[in-house]
Amino acid sequence: MSGALGAGEGKLRIQVRVEKGMIAAVVLSSTRPVSACSILVGCRLDEALALLPRLFGLCGAAQAVAGLRAVENALGLTVSPPQIAARRMLVSAEALEQTVWRILLDGPRCISVKPALEALKPLRRVLASLRPLLLPDPTWMQVGGARLTPDRAGLAAALDEIEQRVDQTVLGRMPTAGSPWRDRGAFEAWLRAAESPAAMILRWASEQGLAGFGRSAVEPLPEFDPAWLARQMANDADYSFCARPDYIGVVGETGNLARCWNHPAIAALRAEYGNGLLVRLTARVIECGALVAELGEQARAVNAEHPETPDLENASGSGLGVVECARGRLVHWLAVMEGRIIAYRILAPTEWNFHPDGPLARGLAGARIGRGTEVRQPIGLLVMALDPCVGFELTIDEC
């Protein structure tokens, strides 16, 4: 990677030393440009909000919604429930696409199985159809809300197709009727018999004796105290908190597993394997169903409306926007004076999960790798399960 690109896009480096079947040392370093959002300083609010999804094109909806919430909180604006529902649909659709991507493409590649590319393509197409069915204007990132014209018949058809495609591609043909999460027997039956990429990856982890691989004592991030978080972000002029955050001294994890932590199937697996590989990979599969359900729930809450755009020219204040996105909790904070941004910070979920004291580093340190297992495979799967938002380079030094 060229120096210029490396500096622009950033990269995560994971260096691991393996001694006698055990990971003896882990070093995480990163060139992710946490200060990239400083280019929004000096922009008008509407300019900045239009730039966010273009700068962060792979999670553009989540970034735009976090930015909108930060602006609206700074201005003390209340947004209507239908607008909140429409935004949540866009963020959930983006999260579902990325979550299914990990299962169909990245997971199989980690264990040298052919990725299920042909299954992802139609799902991406129908997920992308949701925005125009809700919000007719491509510039939907309007402070206070955008023109909302839900096409109910179109949405219902799209949501049905999404549900069917997710069930078919993620869960596959079910060996027994009902959900594989209803009890341990149903899960075990699905794990043994299903031929979907998700089941194949989980089965591989289980058969290789890697169900508990990467377990650590790191727990999900608690709810943030907004006043505390706003202070941290406001005082973070050098972006050191955004690069290496902690919540009152503790590093937590965020993302699929954190969100599914108390799901009965995950709680049962955690009792046996902690937050190990099988548990993380299962949480990702469960999350697909949860996101489909979320889309349906929010679709019922959208109504046609066209809110007025508030005066942004003289806006002053500061505010936080927090959004749960594909990779976990995303935080934006900004300060605005007379309509122009004077400070902008973004705390991305990757900074928690790939923190030097976070779930990857602590999960790998001391982990044992069974005889006959290619070391790169379980480490790659664990990285994929924790899902960095930038490319990564894994170096393994085996003694």
Place this chain on the structure above:
Amino acid sequence: MCIAIPARVVELRETSALVERYGERLEVSLLLLDDPVAPGDYLIVQAQTFAVRKIDPDEAMEAYRLFDEIIETIPSA
């Protein structure tokens, strides 16, 4: 933060394309795209592996202007 730097198509291959961005060349799969792709088009690439979207040249130029600015703000650039 998943910053999306556009990549310009240099050469088309069977189901992939050789693309370039900031002097770095990558071979990316085109299998997830619906739109036809030609040399000179600009693509958004995920994980340095798959093209996920085609963007128009004006949008790509605007993106490069922003990324030039970002690179200038980063000490190691």
